[in-house]
Amino acid sequence: MGFKQLLAFAAAVVASLVVSAQGSDFPMYKLSLMWPSSVCIPRSSCKSPIPTVFTIHGLWPSCADGKGVPPYNPCANKCFANPTSPANILAPLQPIMTDLRRMWPNLYLGQSDEDFWKHEL
Incomplete structure (x- = not known):
């Protein structure tokens, strides 16, 4: 998958998250991409094969001042009333699991994609 397809996927993810977070106190999401060849120095620290395209590192809600959103607090954050905990996030991701493995892989040895x-969600 090329860079244009990765950006299109990231834009779709951002759009869906923005729609689902209507009324939130955070006005933007920061999309962080990685160039695997740079991250995997030394190469022995990463899984093989090392991807040859930019991959997603994370997508984080951010406040207008650029600071990260604090941990979920129903009184302080106007977010989801019942957020999915990281322990339960894999089931909702099943329909896009193949795409996630390709575009958002864990590069490092000793940790699974899941x-x-x-950790990133």
């Missing part, structure tokens, strides 16, 4: 996603 563990990486739980």
Whole structure:
């Protein structure tokens, strides 16, 4: 998958998250991409094969001042009333699991893609 397809996927993810977070106190999401060849120095620290396209590192809600959103608090954050915990996030991701493995892989040895996603979500 090329860079244009990755950006299209990221734009779709951002759009869906923005729609689902209507009324929130955070006005934007920060999309962080990685260039695997740069991240995997030394190469022995990463899984093989190392992807040859930009991959997603994370997508984080951010406040207008650029600071990250604090942990979920129903009194302080106008977010989801019942957010999905990281421990339960894999079931809703099943329909896009193949795409996630390709576009949002964990590069490092010793951690699965699923563990990486739980940490990043």
